[in-house]
Amino acid sequence: MKNVMGIINLMEDEEFLKEISHHRPAAAVPFGGRYRMIDFVLSNMVNSGIRNVGIIVQHKYRALMDHLGNGKEWDLDRKRDGLFYLPPGQGCQQGSYRWDLRHFHTHLDYLQYSRQKYILISGSNMICNIDYRDAFQFHQAMNADITILYKDMENTGEDLSRCHMVETAEDGRIIDLEINPNKMRGSKMSMEMCIMEKSLLVELIHRCYSRGECDLVRDGFIRNLNRLRIYGFPYQGYLAHIDSIQSYYNHSMELLRPEIWQQLFFDKGLIITKVKDGAPTKYSKGSRVHNALIANGCIIEGTVENSIIFRGVKIGQGAHIKDSIIMQKCKIEEGALVENVIADKEVTITKGKHLKGEKNYPMVIMKKTVI
Amino acid sequence: MQSKECVAMLLAGGQGSRLGVLTKKLAKPAVPFGGKYRIIDFTLSNCNNSGFDTVGVLTQYQPLALNTYIGIGSHWDLDRKNGGVTVLPPFVKEMGGEWYKGTANAIYQNIEFVDQYRPKYLLVLSGDHIYKMDYSLMLDFHKEKQADATIAVIEVPWEEASSFGIINIARDARIIDFEEKPAVPKSNLASMGVYIFNWELLKKYLEEDEQNPRSSNDFGKNIIPMMLKVGQRMYAYPFKGYWRDVGTIESLWQANMDLLSDKPKLNLNDPKWTIYSVNPNHPPQYIAPTARVTGSLVNEGCMVYGEVNHSILFPGVYIGEGAKINDAVIMPNAKIGANTVIERAIIGVEAVIEDRCQVGCLDEACGRCSEPCSRITVVEGNIVVAGGSVLKSCSLAKNELTVRSS
Numbered sequence: 082m083k084n085v086m087g088i089i090n091l092m093e094d095e096e097f098l099k100e101i102s103h104h105r106p107a108a109a110v111p112f113g114g115r116y117r118m119i120d121f122v123l124s125n126m127v128n129s130g131i132r133n134v135g136i137i138v139q140h141k142y143r144a145l146m147d148h149l150g151n152g153k154e155w156d157l158d159r160k161r162d163g164l165f166y167l168p169p170g171q172g173c174q175q176g177s178y179r180w181d182l183r184h185f186h187t188h189l190d191y192l193q194y195s196r197q198k199y200i201l202i203s204g205s206n207m208i209c210n211i212d213y214r215d216a217f218q219f220h221q222a223m224n225a226d227i228t229i230l231y232k233d234m235e236n237t238g239e240d241l242s243r244c245h246m247v248e249t250a251e252d253g254r255i256i257d258l259e260i261n262p263n264k265m266r267g268s269k270m271s272m273e274m275c276i277m278e279k280s281l282l283v284e285l286i287h288r289c290y291s292r293g294e295c296d297l298v299r300d301g302f303i304r305n306l307n308r309l310r311i312y313g314f315p316y317q318g319y320l321a322h323i324d325s326i327q328s329y330y331n332h333s334m335e336l337l338r339p340e341i342w343q344q345l346f347f348d349k350g351l352i353i354t355k356v357k358d359g360a361p362t363k364y365s366k367g368s369r370v371h372n373a374l375i376a377n378g379c380i381i382e383g384t385v386e387n388s389i390i391f392r393g394v395k396i397g398q399g400a401h402i403k404d405s406i407i408m409q410k411c412k413i414e415e416g417a418l419v420e421n422v423i424a425d426k427e428v429t430i431t432k433g434k435h436l437k438g439e440k441n442y443p444m445v446i447m448k449k450t451v452i
Numbered sequence: 453m454q455s456k457e458c459v460a461m462l463l464a465g466g467q468g469s470r471l472g473v474l475t476k477k478l479a480k481p482a483v484p485f486g487g488k489y490r491i492i493d494f495t496l497s498n499c500n501n502s503g504f505d506t507v508g509v510l511t512q513y514q515p516l517a518l519n520t521y522i523g524i525g526s527h528w529d530l531d532r533k534n535g536g537v538t539v540l541p542p543f544v545k546e547m548g549g550e551w552y553k554g555t556a557n558a559i560y561q562n563i564e565f566v567d568q569y570r571p572k573y574l575l576v577l578s579g580d581h582i583y584k585m586d587y588s589l590m591l592d593f594h595k596e597k598q599a600d601a602t603i604a605v606i607e608v609p610w611e612e613a614s615s616f617g618i619i620n621i622a623r624d625a626r627i628i629d630f631e632e633k634p635a636v637p638k639s640n641l642a643s644m645g646v647y648i649f650n651w652e653l654l655k656k657y658l659e660e661d662e663q664n665p666r667s668s669n670d671f672g673k674n675i676i677p678m679m680l681k682v683g684q685r686m687y688a689y690p691f692k693g694y695w696r697d698v699g700t701i702e703s704l705w706q707a708n709m710d711l712l713s714d715k716p717k718l719n720l721n722d723p724k725w726t727i728y729s730v731n732p733n734h735p736p737q738y739i740a741p742t743a744r745v746t747g748s749l750v751n752e753g754c755m756v757y758g759e760v761n762h763s764i765l766f767p768g769v770y771i772g773e774g775a776k777i778n779d780a781v782i783m784p785n786a787k788i789g790a791n792t793v794i795e796r797a798i799i800g801v802e803a804v805i806e807d808r809c810q811v812g813c814l815d816e817a818c819g820r821c822s823e824p825c826s827r828i829t830v831v832e833g834n835i836v837v838a839g840g841s842v843l844k845s846c847s848l849a850k851n852e853l854t855v856r857s858s
């Protein structure tokens with residue numbers, strides 16, 4: 082994989098996570114007790130042997146830079162290659178959308194200076210633990226121009242209306258690709274991850290740009306389905322596709338299943354995140370914890386049930402947390418009752434307050450709110 | 453090289469033989485502590501938090517794990533262009549080489565290292581104590597007293613005083629005499645093994661001590677008494693706070709248990725004095741519906757299905773369903789099988805204790821001793837204890853266990 086570079090594209094509609102993505106890009110949204118969404122794709126790339134990663138960032142990326150820094154935790158603080166931030170170019174701020182080619186066009190220099198022959202492009206909201214080497218081998222074995230990773234979502238009951246759907250022939254070649262289709266014909270969801278030669282990407286960028294076309298997926302891929310050999314690589318492992326508060330909540334709760342915990346956090350490699358040097362979590366004599374994921378640095382004196390507790394949370398005596406996601410440094414004071422709630426960082430729920438959302442409509446509390 | 457006002461030398465070569473099987477393959481400073489740390493983390497973090505950025509770490513006994521752990525010091529923010537951490541093992545010189553013969557000899561052999569930084573002061577530390585201390589305050593004290601040497605001291609209970617280096621002081625904190633483990637202690641001020649010396653002066657004493665073939669080349673036994681005898685200005689810096697020598701199984705276990713009190717004397721959650729360590733980057737701990745965790749410290753990567761009470765779980769520990777863990781310290785990646793009962797024990801790194809075992813003295817009807825014995829059972833790291841085994845501390849010589857299943 083020495084010959085592959087990675088691009089993580091964070092151009093996305095950030096309203097879908099409502100309050101928790103108000104002040105940060107979706108990629109920096111906390112997930113799984115101690116991670117940010119971007120940790121998964123970045124760790125997967127590093128664990129697969131990729132040593133050069135560029136991140137196309139939108140506005141509001143301070144939280145992201147704070148988290149990733151110079152990439153040291155991921156071993157990407159390198160003399161050559163390493164981690165690169167690719168900020169929006171002039172005029173790209175307004176009216177840009179997810180696979181807008183202008184963002185790639187702005188950073189053609191970075192693409193061309195990089196020494197790798199191949200490029201792997203991904204978003205950050207498909208959470209999984211994948212070894213990209215398998216997909217890369219497939220790409221070479223198929224002699225493909227482009228390989229798109231997909232996951233068969235049959236019988237998962239997931240809402241696929243905001244996805245890219247692919248249809249493949251028997252040999253794996255993609256014969257159709259639809260963006261947000263109205264009517265579902267198949268169940269193969271594109272993971273919005275693809276592999277190709279860098280020279281082909283550069284060619285597509287120039288080709289589209291000069292014709293006034295502007296979308297990598299629509300103008301670059303779909304229009305070239307016949308001209309280029311585009312293949313689909315089926316991913317078999319666990320996948321959490323996060324595109325709404327509801328899917329964020331549901332997939333978070335799935336982590337309470339030990340087999341999924343094991344698969345997502347250990348399977349192909351460890352998911353890396355920024356280290357906080359917190360002490361181990363302390364359980365008091367009277368604490369009661371059942372079916373919960375709990376990160377370091379917490380002090381738990383109350384009851385926690387079916388919940389995800391991030392780093393540095395304090396839960397007072399007699400407080401009861403149920404079916405909730407409590408992010409970093411929240412304080413749940415004595416006797417408070419919290420059910421079906423997503424509390425962003427540093428929220429305080431004062432003594433004796435009762436807060437209750439619904440399972441299919443969890444209550445979201447903004448960062449630093451005191452209730 | 454840029455000069456430094458003070459260089460720290462951390463003595464980390466000790467074997468820690470009283471820790472038995474725990475230090476069979478590990479230097480004492482690398483022994484895990486407190487659910488997350490290794491003993492040396494406390495001293496290294498103190499250095500960083502006190503603003504000391506040049507630290508020589510003297511290693512000798514079983515250095516592999518320790519060297520790997522320290523690396524270039526980045527986990528303690530001590531990877532610096534100028535200074536930072538330097539690991540200093542014994543080395544061969546023009547006229548042959550030798551091991552570090554004692555604490556003073558270890559510094560003597562590294563005079564050149566210290567001289568590179570042309571320091572005015574030398575801070576000598578040992579890597580086997582648990583405490584949080586601001587060395588910069590001690591250096592201020594040393595300068596204020598215009599001392600030649602300053603020794604940090606702490607009050608210990610009188611009945612334990614004879615197991616420490618005991619210091620007698622005059623009213624102005626000037627040291628009158630120093631006795632290593634006196635039978636009849638004259639004071640209860642114990643040396644913490646933390647010294648500040650004026651470097652140029654210390655060098656003379658180190659060289660003189662080296663000429664004496666009968667010397668054991670030790671700070672406590674030789675250098676300090678020698679300096680006192682000549683009448684150098686030696687002062688005792690009083691430290692108030694939590695400090696423990698964890699050189700024995702009992703003290704190591706007790707210091708771990710101290711962290712479990714409601715308001716522990718050693719606060720690990722103090723944002724102003726973070727204890728840094730190498731982070732294995734494990735996911736959050738999973739506490740199953742069948743689990744019960746009370747009065748304990750639990751780290752990331754643990755999976756708990758059984759009952760854990762008043763115990764410490766390091767990263768990656770697995771506790772099976774129906775298991776009962778009480779007053780125990782379970783080191784990284786150990787696996788405890790279903791329905792196994794553990795009481796007053798230390799379980800070594802990556803040990804596997806299979807289902808239905810009993811570890812520790814649980815009942816009076818033991819047959820070997822008339823009452824539950826208070827000794828601590830220690831299970832060696834990296835071994836497998838076969839299902840159904842009964843391991844009691846009273847049946848083990850020296851609190852050690854090396855049972856291996858086929």
